Amino acid sequence: MFEGLKEKLGSFRDDAEEAAEEAADDTTDDTKAEADEAAAETGQSAEETGNEDPSLGAKAKSLATGKVILDEDDLEEPLWDLEMALLESDVEMSVAEEILDTIEADLTGERRGFTEQTENIVTAALRDALLEVIDVGQFDFDEHVAASEKPVVIVFTGVNGVGKTTTIAKLAKYLDDRGYSSVLANGDTYRAGANEQIQEHAERLDKKLISHERGGDPTAVIYDAVEYAEANDVDVVLGDTAGRLHTSNDLMAQLEKLDRIVDPDLTIFVDEAVAGQDAVNRAKEFDSAASIDGTILTMADADAQGGAAISISYVTGKPILFLGTGQTYDDLEKFDPETLVDDLLGEA
Numbered sequence: 001m002f003e004g005l006k007e008k009l010g011s012f013r014d015d016a017e018e019a020a021e022e023a024a025d026d027t028t029d030d031t032k033a034e035a036d037e038a039a040a041e042t043g044q045s046a047e048e049t050g051n052e053d054p055s056l057g058a059k060a061k062s063l064a065t066g067k068v069i070l071d072e073d074d075l076e077e078p079l080w081d082l083e084m085a086l087l088e089s090d091v092e093m094s095v096a097e098e099i100l101d102t103i104e105a106d107l108t109g110e111r112r113g114f115t116e117q118t119e120n121i122v123t124a125a126l127r128d129a130l131l132e133v134i135d136v137g138q139f140d141f142d143e144h145v146a147a148s149e150k151p152v153v154i155v156f157t158g159v160n161g162v163g164k165t166t167t168i169a170k171l172a173k174y175l176d177d178r179g180y181s182s183v184l185a186n187g188d189t190y191r192a193g194a195n196e197q198i199q200e201h202a203e204r205l206d207k208k209l210i211s212h213e214r215g216g217d218p219t220a221v222i223y224d225a226v227e228y229a230e231a232n233d234v235d236v237v238l239g240d241t242a243g244r245l246h247t248s249n250d251l252m253a254q255l256e257k258l259d260r261i262v263d264p265d266l267t268i269f270v271d272e273a274v275a276g277q278d279a280v281n282r283a284k285e286f287d288s289a290a291s292i293d294g295t296i297l298t299m300a301d302a303d304a305q306g307g308a309a310i311s312i313s314y315v316t317g318k319p320i321l322f323l324g325t326g327q328t329y330d331d332l333e334k335f336d337p338e339t340l341v342d343d344l345l346g347e348a
């Protein structure tokens with residue numbers, strides 16, 4: 001998962017560390033030269049005079065503890081390369097800029113005190129920068145379900161063909177494993193074959209499916225599912241919707257009606273990690289049309305770039321809740337920003 005991105009982050013780390021070492025050498029040389037000069041003037045050694053320039057002395061000394069790091073010029077090239085690498089990985093422009101700003105602020109000047117090796121300092125800056133954009137509005141899905149009044153109604157939105165149906169089935173299994181019953185509802189009354197497709201999953205998972213004829217009203221389907229859940233003590237309603245984005249008015253009208261009549265607890269946007277920047281753009285559009293509460297990215301297992309995973313939370317202001325990591329029902333990983341960042345930095 002995200003191998004290409006890991007490699008690029010690794011290259012930045014190497015380059016930034018090298019730049020840090022070079023800057024450290026320069027500073028040490030400067031300090032030594034100043035001290036030697038002062039010693040030559042008095043005919044004593046620098047240690048004897050105690051005459052080392054206090055600021056340079058402090059700077060050189062701090063290199064051992066890693067307190068003063070670099071100035072902007074030292075970092076210009078590695079940061080430029082990192083920006084290009086992030087954009088190549090389909091990271092959204094504003095997200096790439098935020099990452100660079102955080103790294104620069106962390107590594108230059110004395111904004112933070114470090115007590116470790118250069119390697120750790122660069123890694124810490126990268127970690128901070130990644131978390132800054134990925135860890136946005138994160139909430140615990142399991143806790144949310146536990147704390148919500150039952151039935152919890154979760155509606156899924158997003159364009160067709162991104163694995164939405166499989167994701168709903170995976171989530172039914174996920175909930176099952178945690179002791180929650182669920183009912184599936186096919187609010188995608190638009191697409192031919194949608195009922196049959198979700199029915200197959202429902203049968204395999206031994207779940208009830210509520211569906212209407214093709215062309216029916218999606219809100220009515222989900223409403224029926226809520227009634228079914230209430231009557232049968234079912235904990236969670238998982239409702240698919242048609243992912244049409246022909247005009248956002250269509251979508252808005254559909255979701256406004258859903259909001260008014262069913263009032264879902266969560267609206268989750270589903271898209272493919274592999275779609276990169278397209279997924280990020282769609283997330284923005286769906287969020288402005290439907291005000292999403294979070295995202296599930298499918299096909300993360302097939303995505304080397306990681307651009308969508310890095311960008312979507314920052315761009316929408318809503319967290320990623322799960323990653324789809326394969327084709328079986330168990331291939332759904334709860335999203336944890338720290339775990340992702342550890343993985344990206346090879347620290348998992």
Ligand SMILES: Nc1nc2c(ncn2[C@@H]2O[C@H](COP(=O)(O)OP(=O)(O)OP(=O)(O)O)[C@@H](O)[C@H]2O)c(=O)[nH]1
Nearest residue numbers: 160161162163164165166298299300324325326327
């Ligand atoms: N490798 C991988 N395959 C997935 C993942 N999620 C879904 N798939 C596969 O993608 C294919 C399409 O998934 P479906 O759920 O049927 O999605 P769809 O019918 O194309 O479209 P929607 O349900 O409308 O999104 C299926 O073969 C799924 O097994 C995932 O996270 N990783």
